[in-house]
Amino acid sequence: xxxxxxxxxxxxxxxGDTDSFGVLVGRWExxxxxxxxxxxxxxxxxxxxxxxxxxxxxxxxxxxxxxxSFSTWMYQIALNLCRDRLRHRRRxxxxxxxxxxxxxxxxxxxxxxxxxxxxxxxxxARERREAVARALVSLSPEQREVLVxxxxxxxxxxxxAAILGCPESTVKxxxxxxxxxxxxxxxxxxxxxx
Amino acid sequence: MACExxxxxxxxxxxxELAEGEELESLKAHVSACADCRREIENLAAxxxxxxxxxxxxxxxxxxxxxxxxxxxxxxxxxxxxxVSAAILVAAGFGAARTLVPARSRASIxxxxxxxxxxxxxxxxxxxxxxxxxxxxxxxxxxxxxxxxMLARERPVSPQDLDAALSRLKRRxxxxxxxxxxxxxxEIAASELRSDTQIDRTQRALQYVALASDPxxxxx
Numbered sequence: 001x002x003x004x005x006x007x008x009x010x011x012x013x014x015x016g017d018t019d020s021f022g023v024l025v026g027r028w029e030x031x032x033x034x035x036x037x038x039x040x041x042x043x044x045x046x047x048x049x050x051x052x053x054x055x056x057x058x059x060x061x062x063x064x065x066x067x068x069s070f071s072t073w074m075y076q077i078a079l080n081l082c083r084d085r086l087r088h089r090r091r092x093x094x095x096x097x098x099x100x101x102x103x104x105x106x107x108x109x110x111x112x113x114x115x116x117x118x119x120x121x122x123x124x125a126r127e128r129r130e131a132v133a134r135a136l137v138s139l140s141p142e143q144r145e146v147l148v149x150x151x152x153x154x155x156x157x158x159x160x161a162a163i164l165g166c167p168e169s170t171v172k173x174x175x176x177x178x179x180x181x182x183x184x185x186x187x188x189x190x191x192x193x194x
Numbered sequence: 195m196a197c198e199x200x201x202x203x204x205x206x207x208x209x210x211e212l213a214e215g216e217e218l219e220s221l222k223a224h225v226s227a228c229a230d231c232r233r234e235i236e237n238l239a240a241x242x243x244x245x246x247x248x249x250x251x252x253x254x255x256x257x258x259x260x261x262x263x264x265x266x267x268x269x270x271x272x273x274x275x276x277x278v279s280a281a282i283l284v285a286a287g288f289g290a291a292r293t294l295v296p297a298r299s300r301a302s303i304x305x306x307x308x309x310x311x312x313x314x315x316x317x318x319x320x321x322x323x324x325x326x327x328x329x330x331x332x333x334x335x336x337x338x339x340x341x342x343x344m345l346a347r348e349r350p351v352s353p354q355d356l357d358a359a360l361s362r363l364k365r366r367x368x369x370x371x372x373x374x375x376x377x378x379x380x381e382i383a384a385s386e387l388r389s390d391t392q393i394d395r396t397q398r399a400l401q402y403v404a405l406a407s408d409p410x411x412x413x414x
Contacts, residue, residue, distance in 0.1 A: 029255065029256075029257065030255045033255045033256065034252060034255065037252060037253065043253045043256075047256050050256070125247075128244065128247060132244055132245060132247075147245065150209070151242065151245050151246065156211060157205075157206065157209070157211055169202055172201075172202035172205045172206060173201065173202055175205045176201045176202065176204065176205045176238070179205075179237075179238045179241040179242060179245075180237070180238070180241070182241045182244070182245065183237050183238075183240065183241040183244075186241070186244060191244075
């Protein structure tokens, strides 16, 4: 059976079919939360952005242009909400003291991951995560957004450009300088990035 | 550092987003020949590997549950009715008992007219009359009788009646407010549900949009 597309589901929801909207929520709650968490590094903030995004998607469903991409539109809404939160917070939260949300949390706390059997490897992995987390802090917000959308969300450059509302060449440029800056920061940390 | 005009192309090559064709072949040939670009793409790939290996621990994804819309029409009508009732009773509470008097009679209160039957009274006298009978009511004088003006034909509003009515209204408004707060809390708590079993059992029933305050939301 052919699954309905996101766009079909949204159009059905716009006509009053709330079951279709429920299907959309079920499809995107995971990816959306993970995206918001990577941007905000706080579970509560990510959850709020996730919920607010779906709220706005439903309220503005009548403004969705038929023929447009639902995921692009949804990410635009989520990204703007994340930016608002970060602006309000005025800083990039990378290392959280909460044991659940700590970027260095043991692998056992990672969703679906098994506990490492080698303590030394686990320590090295933790140090690597912390180093990368610190390096990400040094990036500009624009570079960070592109890195998250590309590396963790797996979006195409064309899609990222649509979400950010900028040319594809700009996205690639930010990606280039973002990765370069990341590497330089890791080298400064004494980590051999090669 | 890569050649200035190749940076974006190197990134596209790194992520496999250069379509097969002349541009791809040209870039591959350049990278093979240019040590700087070759080193740069290796650096970019290494940074990418570090990034991929060091993704922060992800907390469990909270389930987003959307709830059935409430009937906004019923909610607002009952609330509006409550406001109107409150306005009437509050006005009555200030001694303006004339709000319970038909409009025709209310207008007549403003004019001073009296006849042998005492049907109409000047406003100031009317209010004095109200106060005097309010006192009688508090003393257990019973219902109004005798040469009372038009109010004799209306059920008088005693202070006890007024207090009881205001209490009932307040309880109703409190219940409504509590229900609204409860609903909001429920909406917030819904996103924290973690039990897969529970969600599976109720998800279908709960897969409606919670937009009770949205006038454009469809009612069910």
